[in-house]
Amino acid sequence: MTQDVEMKEQPAPSNSLSSFSPSTLHHLKEIASLIETGAYAREVRRIVRAVRLTMAIRRKLKAPVLSAFLNFALPPGSEAHSRLSSYLPKDDEHDMEVDTATSSLQASAKHPLPELEIYCYLLVLIFLIDQKKYDEAKACSSASIARLKNVNRRTVDVLAARLYFYYSLSYELTGDLAEIRG
Structure with a gap:
């Protein structure tokens, strides 16, 4: 004698997983470790993977997260750190201090x-560029290309290709593309 049992619908497991998904800052830190591993091992494919992962989380980038990541990846007070931080809006100072308190110790x-x-x-x-701050993007891209010209490593080539793309895009969006043609 078998008996039919009515099964009730369970909530989708993806909903429960999304509440435990790692934060954008955690993803950026993982990408940074992937870049470090690729740089030390001189494996360009790891850096290609890092760029691909970045494009996947691109829409989740917010100013406090980027500021916290800069504090993690670059020594505070360095020229690159101060230059890049100047491009980010200073919305919630208190939130950024909470986010960066532990990561600044690791990067120093x-x-x-x-x-x-x-x-x-x-x-x-x-x-x-995503925030439609094209003039700041143009200044940032010019600074990044100036810095890129001082680096001659094969592992930077993948990042340089993306950087040159966004460099030309920022000039195109401001209507100044003719300036960089040479």
């Missing part, structure tokens, strides 16, 4: 890799 002991510094330029540039 290490020297930034050129790949990681160029990646930070790329992140801020993508953020500025």
